[in-house]
Amino acid sequence: MQVTLKIFRYNPEVDKKWHYETYDLDVDEKERILDLLELVKGHHDGTLSFRRSCAHGVCGSDAMRINGRNMLACKTLVRDVGDKITVEPLLGLKVIKDLIVDMEPFFDNYKKVLPYFINESPLPADGKERLQSPEQRARFDETTKCILCAACTTSCPSFWASDDYLGPAALVTAHRFIFDSRDEAASERLHIVSETSGLARCHTVFNCTMACPREIQITKAIGELKMATLTGKVD
Amino acid sequence: MANVHQFDVVVVGAGGAGLMAGLYASRGAKTAVISKLYPTRSHTGAAQGGISAALGNYEEDKPEWHTYDTVKGSDYLGDQDAIEFMTNEAIDAVLELEHMGLPFDRTPEGRISQRPFGGHTNNVTGKPVRRACHAADRTGHMILQTLYQQCLKNNVTFFDEYQVLDFLIVNGKAAGVVAVQLATGELHTFHAKAVIFATGGHGRIFEVTSNAYAYTGDGAAVLLRRGLPLEDMEFFQFHPTGIYKLGILITEGVRGEGGVLINGKGERFMPKYAPTVKDLASRDVVSRAIYTEIREGRGVNGRNYVYLDVRPESVIKYAAQDGRTNPDGTPYTITGEQVLAKLPDIIDFCRVYLGVDPLTQMMPIQPTAHYTMGGIPTNKYGEVVIDDKNTIFPGLYAAGECACVSVHGANRLGTNSLLDLVVFGKHAGLKAAEYANKADFEKLPDDAEAGARSQFEALRKGSGKENAFDISNEMKKVMFDDVGIYRSEKGMKDALEKVRGLKERFTQVRVTDTGKIFNTEMLNAWELGNMLEVAEIITECALNRKESRGGHSREDYPERDDKNWLKHTLVWKKDGKTVIDYKPVVITKYQPKARVY
Numbered sequence: 001m002q003v004t005l006k007i008f009r010y011n012p013e014v015d016k017k018w019h020y021e022t023y024d025l026d027v028d029e030k031e032r033i034l035d036l037l038e039l040v041k042g043h044h045d046g047t048l049s050f051r052r053s054c055a056h057g058v059c060g061s062d063a064m065r066i067n068g069r070n071m072l073a074c075k076t077l078v079r080d081v082g083d084k085i086t087v088e089p090l091l092g093l094k095v096i097k098d099l100i101v102d103m104e105p106f107f108d109n110y111k112k113v114l115p116y117f118i119n120e121s122p123l124p125a126d127g128k129e130r131l132q133s134p135e136q137r138a139r140f141d142e143t144t145k146c147i148l149c150a151a152c153t154t155s156c157p158s159f160w161a162s163d164d165y166l167g168p169a170a171l172v173t174a175h176r177f178i179f180d181s182r183d184e185a186a187s188e189r190l191h192i193v194s195e196t197s198g199l200a201r202c203h204t205v206f207n208c209t210m211a212c213p214r215e216i217q218i219t220k221a222i223g224e225l226k227m228a229t230l231t232g233k234v235d
Numbered sequence: 236m237a238n239v240h241q242f243d244v245v246v247v248g249a250g251g252a253g254l255m256a257g258l259y260a261s262r263g264a265k266t267a268v269i270s271k272l273y274p275t276r277s278h279t280g281a282a283q284g285g286i287s288a289a290l291g292n293y294e295e296d297k298p299e300w301h302t303y304d305t306v307k308g309s310d311y312l313g314d315q316d317a318i319e320f321m322t323n324e325a326i327d328a329v330l331e332l333e334h335m336g337l338p339f340d341r342t343p344e345g346r347i348s349q350r351p352f353g354g355h356t357n358n359v360t361g362k363p364v365r366r367a368c369h370a371a372d373r374t375g376h377m378i379l380q381t382l383y384q385q386c387l388k389n390n391v392t393f394f395d396e397y398q399v400l401d402f403l404i405v406n407g408k409a410a411g412v413v414a415v416q417l418a419t420g421e422l423h424t425f426h427a428k429a430v431i432f433a434t435g436g437h438g439r440i441f442e443v444t445s446n447a448y449a450y451t452g453d454g455a456a457v458l459l460r461r462g463l464p465l466e467d468m469e470f471f472q473f474h475p476t477g478i479y480k481l482g483i484l485i486t487e488g489v490r491g492e493g494g495v496l497i498n499g500k501g502e503r504f505m506p507k508y509a510p511t512v513k514d515l516a517s518r519d520v521v522s523r524a525i526y527t528e529i530r531e532g533r534g535v536n537g538r539n540y541v542y543l544d545v546r547p548e549s550v551i552k553y554a555a556q557d558g559r560t561n562p563d564g565t566p567y568t569i570t571g572e573q574v575l576a577k578l579p580d581i582i583d584f585c586r587v588y589l590g591v592d593p594l595t596q597m598m599p600i601q602p603t604a605h606y607t608m609g610g611i612p613t614n615k616y617g618e619v620v621i622d623d624k625n626t627i628f629p630g631l632y633a634a635g636e637c638a639c640v641s642v643h644g645a646n647r648l649g650t651n652s653l654l655d656l657v658v659f660g661k662h663a664g665l666k667a668a669e670y671a672n673k674a675d676f677e678k679l680p681d682d683a684e685a686g687a688r689s690q691f692e693a694l695r696k697g698s699g700k701e702n703a704f705d706i707s708n709e710m711k712k713v714m715f716d717d718v719g720i721y722r723s724e725k726g727m728k729d730a731l732e733k734v735r736g737l738k739e740r741f742t743q744v745r746v747t748d749t750g751k752i753f754n755t756e757m758l759n760a761w762e763l764g765n766m767l768e769v770a771e772i773i774t775e776c777a778l779n780r781k782e783s784r785g786g787h788s789r790e791d792y793p794e795r796d797d798k799n800w801l802k803h804t805l806v807w808k809k810d811g812k813t814v815i816d817y818k819p820v821v822i823t824k825y826q827p828k829a830r831v832y
Contacts, residue, residue, distance in 0.1 A: 013750040030588075042704025046756040047748040051276075053447040056483045056584060058376060059276040075587055096418065097753045103273065116384035117336020129333040131345035137338060144338050144370070144377065148275050182336065215583075 001029055003078060005036055008088040010095055011047065018095070020086075021045070029079040033066055033087065037073060037099075050099040057213055060149030063090055064099050070151040070211040090154035092163065105163045106150045112166060113174040113192055118185035136181040143176035143221050145214040152208035152218055158201040165201040166193065168208035168218045175221040178234055186234050194229040202226075238416075238423040239679075242267040242392075243671035245412055245427040246664075247399045247454065250277035251375070251653065252635025253433035254382035254391075255660030256617075256667070260431070261391045263668030267425065269394040269414055271449060271758075274383045278435055278447040279656065282375025283580065284352060284488035285367030286332075286653035288325035292346045293365045293562045298322045300358040301366065305651060306825045308354045308517045309644025310785035310795065312467070312803070314821035317615040317640045321651075321658050328657045329368050337381040339370050350577075351491040352649045354517040354832070361511050363491075365562075367650045372486050372580045378653060397423065398758055399453060400687035402430065402461050402631075405677035409630030413687040417758065420751025424683045428674045429630045429667035431617070432458070433660065436607030436636040438471075440770045442708075442715035444604035445477055445484035454637040456765035458611055459772070463628065464621055464805045466639040466818075467609035468769070469776035472647055472786050473720045475521035477603025479540040483584055485600055487649045489543060490514045492577055493550035493559070493569055496525065497542040497597060498533040503553065504541075509832035513557065516832035519646040519786045522602040526720050535599065542597035545578070547571050602720055606647055608786060609776075610639040612805065612818075617663025623805065623818035630670060634663040641803065644820075645785020694760050699745035703760050706737050706744065710763075710770055718774050723790045731774045738767045768808075775813050776804050797827050 003025050010018035023040050034052055041048045050073070051061040057075035064073055065088040067081050078085070093101035124130060146169060153159050153167035166174075174193050178186045193199050199222065208218040228234050244260040246253045249270035257268040270277070289296040301322040306313055333339060333347060340348035351363040370377040386393070396417040403410040403424075411427040434454030438446030455465055475496075476485040490496075495514050498504050508524040509516035516524075529539050544550075550569050559567040571594045575582055578593075585591045585598050611633040612620050619631040635656040642655055713733045717726035741764060748756040782796035783789050802817040 011750060012752055038704075041756070041759075042702070046703075046746065047750070049753045049755045053272055053276045053449045054278065054281050055448060056281070056481075057587070058281050058373075058580070059272075059278075059447065061272070061276045077588070097750075100753050107273070111387060116388040117381070118388075119336070123334060127330065129330055129339075129347050132341055133345050134341045134343065136345075137341045140338070141371075144380075145373070147280070147376070148273075177336075180336070180338065 001027065001078070001083060003027055003083045003085055005040065006086040007040065007048065007098070009098055011097055027078055029077070031078050032074050033076045033078070033081070033085065034062055034073040036078070037087070049097045058147060060147035063149040063151040064088065065090060070155045072149060072151070072213045075213050090150060092154045092160045093150070103150065106153060106167070106169065109166045109170040110148065110173060113170050114177070114185055114189055115173045117177065117180070117183055119182055120184065130182045132181055139181070140176050140179040142216055143172045145216050146172045146176070147214060149213060151211040151213055155207040155211040157205060157207070158203060164197045166198050168222065171199070171222050171225060172216060172218055175225055178225065178228065190229050193225055199226050199229060238421055239426055240267065240423060241426045241676070243427065244429045244431065244667045245269065245425045246431045246433060247412060248433035248435060248635070248637070249274035249393065250433060250435055250635060250656065251279035251378050251382060252656035252660035253431070254386055255657055256431045256433055256634055256664035257391045258382065258386055258389060259661050259664030260668045261389060264671045267392045267394060268386070269397040269399065269425065271396065271398040271417070273395050274393065275379060277379055278450060280376045280379040281445070281447065281484065282378070282653055283372040283484060283486035284491065285350060285369035285374050285650045286329060286378065286657070287352070287355065287366045287648070287650035288329040288368055288654065289322070289366060290326060290329065290347060290349060290368065292342055292349050295357070296364050296366055298325065300356065300364070301325060303358055303825060304354050304356055305642065305648050307830055308646055308648035310646055310830060311797070311801065311827040312641065312644030312784060312820055314641050315823040315825060316821045318642050319823065320615045321642050321654060324658045325654050328654065332378065332381060332657065335381050335385050337370070337377050339368055350488055351515060353487045353490070353515045353521065354648045356512065363512055363515050367488070367491065369488065372488055372578045375653060378657070399434070399457060400690060400761070402457050403679065403683055404461060405680065407629065408677055409628070410677040410679060411683070413684050415687070417753055420754055422684045422687055424679065426676060426679055428671040428676055429632065431632040431634065431663050431667050432611060432637055433633070433635045434637045437766060437769045438604045438607065440710060440714050440766045441604035441719065442711040443477060443480065443482040443601065445474060445482050446604065451762035452765045452769035453762065454633070455610055456768045459768060459808050462807065463619070464612060464807045465610060465772065466612040467641060467804050468773050468806055469780050469804060470608035470645050470786050471604065471773065472518055472606035472608060473522045473602040474518055474605035475525055475602050476543050476600040478584065478588055479599040479601050481588055482603035483588060484603065484605065485543060485581055485598060486578070489545050489578060489581060492545065492574065493554050493567065494543055494545035495549065495553050496521070497544050498528045499535040499537070499541065500533055504528055512832045517646055518649065519788070520832055522720050523788060525602055540599045540601045543600045544597045545574055545593050546595060546597070547574060604715065606652060607636050608639070608643045608645065608647055610637050613638045613640055615640060615662070616666045617659050618666060623816060630674060632663040632667045634659040645787060690761065691757060694744065694746045694757060697745035698743045701740045701743040703744045703763050706741055707763050707766070710734060710737050710767060714770050718777055721788050721790055722777055724778065727774055727778045731771070731778065734767065734771050734774060738771065741767055772806055772813065776806055776815065779815055780804065801827060
């Protein structure tokens, strides 16, 4: 089928200002938007730049705005978006070149929530695994799925307003550890997320939940964090 | 030289092996991890079904069975001392991951849950055993996240989005690497006492592959250019179940949970090829069975694919036929809800990319290029060895998919890749730190960046008559068609000629992007150069090995030939020419015998 692909372009070494370029392509409706970008780069303009790796929605490299919504280019098919396609970089992070944005503020926020397992108690005497029931494991399953693609955080108006807001992805990571029955640093993390740059900035807009390519119920997870800070209980 | 960094140990690559190496090396020495991606983008994250260890959490299992299964899976080309070392470390390795917080699925008793996988057997009964420790079908994702998190906790130094271009050798020892920072285009020299390569595989040389774009054989190509050998490059694994045309992986865990393969006539065909374990035979066996069905006209609608069926009613029917039981002895059953809970990503992939719902429809699948068994030769401590006497190259280490220990031999068992990267990543890190603490820095050459710079300059000077994208596609097609699952002298000779022609045409490619900031065109062109290098070497080694063994199946030499070919291939590039030699396979307990599943 014939599609018109409009791509946000900005080359800081050449352009004073960003612009769009439009490409008419003959493609299959089952092709990924990433396939189209590869085709443009391969045959039309080698300078087009974007990040990608796994090409099937698990590495988180190619989050971008496709027809105005945050999606992974490798997990969005032509037939999902129609024959008029506009591709733009994520909002709220500085554009470096074309579809590549500066991810550092995003990862800096991630690093603020103690994004690692903490349990300084002695290991079980038999040296084996710490026990955890299937129900305890299920409690935080949802938030283990995060691939740090930034689709959620860069869809959030509070993050657009200020990138010192931790943002949904960092809160999801905090949730993953706070609700893990084996972890011992829940109260420290709850303290971090309840500071002014944390939970209070979430106004339950649901953009993050809509944007997540892993279908994580982010707003629900943030709600559980809010409840935990109010009650002081994690359960 | 403006950008020179000095570290005791430099790790190249930040997938599972690189992170594990970085974690362990950093405990004993000043360490940096450099990666062309953000670490969490690494391909370890795409691994699905599990990591093997004979925990015996559901039923009896032991490391000796894991050893034998791995030896048999390798078609007797794996080095048995290294395999034994790995399977003995497996239990502690998996427990260590759990202690780091990895969210494994759990048994009702709260222990790590395990599932059956291809080639994992109870050595007494020959029946499948639950050995693959899993977190749904996202085990690799959990390993990658957990190891990255632990590296952050331990303040490991990262250089994200730096592409390695060259390996520096001074006085016959490792002296560091040169890399380009993608964000600025600046070259950086990492002066080091020890260098660990953990750069992954090269599946992107094939048209249909489960591998990430990043899998372009960078580590292998960089070392080959610097005169180091590669081992067993003819052995590449084709995973039986990739999504038709796209190649996206559908984990063996689907068959572990009871899924079966069905041909175009609606018949379950694996019992013909593997009467005991059927759909859970080794990957090379299953991939060949699928191809045989297709060639004999039993593909779906006469096309080159078959079905994978995990609909609950089918699973229950075939489990009853097989007499499969739960650990408590009751007949094995499964519900749609359970399939969804155990294999959520697989269901998602099929719905997104195929519009097929595996709970009610069969999945169209074909074998997909999946895993690099060959690579940089190492011993079981991750030390790179450079000849048939296993002479160590001082200061150089390799681990994970880019390395060839060899624990996978001619065919890797499912779940052993994740185990490999945890076990050998750790030991490479330990050894590198130990070495660095005793060694001195070699003095860097006057112009350490010269080798890297000349490679980039060549890519700016081509006539521009040729297009890199087209060359890449032609390479992928010929490699998949003629150096794929079935190989023959004629096909491979044609392929070799074609690849050499493509290499020649590649010299006429010109990178049009003259900028420095995220010049991904330059990066992709350089990666294509690596892939062409590796594709040529693979084809030459495959032509050379006149037998069939594991993933290397020759139609003109259909039998395994232990008399002449029970040996590893070593291959070098010397003055532009390929030189092939051999080294013996280490056999301890298990003498080669016929391989039947």
